[in-house]
Amino acid sequence: MNYKVAVIPGDGIGPEIVREARKVLDKVGQKYGHEFTYQELLMGGCSIDAYGEPLTEETLEAAKASDSVLLGAVGGNVGQSNWYQLPPDKRPEAGLLKIRKGLELYANIRPAVLFDELSGACPLKPELTEGGFDFVVMRELTGGLYFGDRKTVEENGVKKAIDTLTYDENEIRRIAKWGFDVAMKRGKKVCSVDKANVLDSSRLWRSVVAKDYPEVELTHMLVDNCAMQLVRDPKQFDVILTENMFGDILSDEASMVTGSIGMLSSASLGATKLGLYEPSHGSAPDLAGQDKANPIATILSAAMMLRYSFDLEKEADAIENAVKQVLKDGYRTIDIMDEGKTQVGTIQMGDLIAERI
Ligand code: NAD
Numbered sequence: 205m206n207y208k209v210a211v212i213p214g215d216g217i218g219p220e221i222v223r224e225a226r227k228v229l230d231k232v233g234q235k236y237g238h239e240f241t242y243q244e245l246l247m248g249g250c251s252i253d254a255y256g257e258p259l260t261e262e263t264l265e266a267a268k269a270s271d272s273v274l275l276g277a278v279g280g281n282v283g284q285s286n287w288y289q290l291p292p293d294k295r296p297e298a299g300l301l302k303i304r305k306g307l308e309l310y311a312n313i314r315p316a317v318l319f320d321e322l323s324g325a326c327p328l329k330p331e332l333t334e335g336g337f338d339f340v341v342m343r344e345l346t347g348g349l350y351f352g353d354r355k356t357v358e359e360n361g362v363k364k365a366i367d368t369l370t371y372d373e374n375e376i377r378r379i380a381k382w383g384f385d386v387a388m389k390r391g392k393k394v395c396s397v398d399k400a401n402v403l404d405s406s407r408l409w410r411s412v413v414a415k416d417y418p419e420v421e422l423t424h425m426l427v428d429n430c431a432m433q434l435v436r437d438p439k440q441f442d443v444i445l446t447e448n449m450f451g452d453i454l455s456d457e458a459s460m461v462t463g464s465i466g467m468l469s470s471a472s473l474g475a476t477k478l479g480l481y482e483p484s485h486g487s488a489p490d491l492a493g494q495d496k497a498n499p500i501a502t503i504l505s506a507a508m509m510l511r512y513s514f515d516l517e518k519e520a521d522a523i524e525n526a527v528k529q530v531l532k533d534g535y536r537t538i539d540i541m542d543e544g545k546t547q548v549g550t551i552q553m554g555d556l557i558a559e560r561i
Contacts, residue, residue: 206239207514210270212263212303215249215296216487217497217550218276224499224554225274225506228526231558232510232519243270247303248278248296248487249287258299264306268478272513273307274506275482281489304345309472309480310375311382312343312451313508316438316458317467321531322540325463328435339441341458342386343451344379345472347371348405350448371405371447376412382473383445384417389511391442393421397430397450409447427454434458459484466498466539469505471512479513481505495549498537500527503557526560 213219229240245263267273278296320336352368387394396413398406415422427450459468468484483501491497511520536545
């Protein structure tokens with residue numbers, strides 16, 4: 205089977221980490237008899253330099269025509285780069301918003317995985333995280349408070365700001381479906397998070413996130429409780445399903461409890477199988493070109509692409525197991541380095557993971 209992958213290395217460490225993910229994908233292809241063909245596209249600062257804008261229509265069309273998109277990261281050093289003299293809609297990060305919108309991606313998945321071998325990086329007490337944890341935050345990406353009408357008015361000399369939080373049942377149903385589909389490929393548990401004791405939008409959310417998947421255990425939790433449970437007992441979660449703003453906050457909290465930014469992958473999905481897969485971190489300009497960046501978040505994002513866009517389950521497992529094995533064998537990039545371990549660079553980390561596929 206041939207899969208057409210649009211590859212967007214981007215800026216900073218982007219090209220280095222994407223190169224390692226391709227190396228691992230190629231090894232998967234060899235081993236399991238698939239062919240991945242790549243089309244390299246420019247987005248972010250490098251696209252500004254080449255075309256004067258962070259994402260051209262041609263690039264967007266090429267991404268749409270692919271089976272899936274693998275992205276590194278975009279952006280430069282905000283204090284120093286000329287890209288940040290441009291108006292906000294012409295800066296590198298504007299490319300990200302435009303591609304997510306152009307590909308009609310409305311579901312964002314951010315896994316929070318604590319590998320047992322990296323438990324030292326987790327800020328929680330060891331007894332809470334023994335054996336590691338592995339859950340995902342599934343966040344609705346295109347509705348809610350961030351996209352509702354807003355205005356600031358003045359009444360009787362007093363300024364008043366109004367933001368509106370809107371969801372319709374179709375928006376809720378389509379993200380819930382992704383939540384359940386992802387749970388079916390994982391631990392078959394969905395915890396839907398809302399504020400149904402206060403908000404109408406949450407009451408609608410709760411009524412729509414119904415139990416159409418008899419094999420999946422569905423629970424509901426209030427967002428304030430969820431924020432506490434994430435640091436009290438993160439092992440209880442499999443899929444946390446929630447609306448845009450709650451997901452924004454909870455996914456950052458969840459990534460903090462893992463403690464290692466270079467390890468965290470992410471995926472954005474829409475109505476079709478085409479998804480956008482990228483590490484959760486940025487372009488780390490401080491590390492660019494030094495063979496120091498941790499490529500694991502990008503490699504794990506490629507594994508998610510195999511699982512969610514291509515339904516290649518055992519191939520995705522092979523990548524995840526190879527990452528675990530490399531950690532078990534004691535290899536670390538500088539960001540996750542620990543006493544008694546062997547420090548390796550970006551390229552060697554990619555080689556070690558590819559060897560273990
Ligand atoms: P960042 O995630 O790039 O870096 C934060 C810190 O984490 C830095 O110390 C960096 O060295 C480290 N780090 C990040 N990724 C790492 C990796 N793979 N291995 C080892 N260490 C890693 O965030 P920032 O410094 O706030 O932003 C830098 C640039 O990235 C900015 O231009 C920002 O706008 C952009 N950015 C892009 C995205 C994206 O493309 N999705 C996301 C966030 C930030």
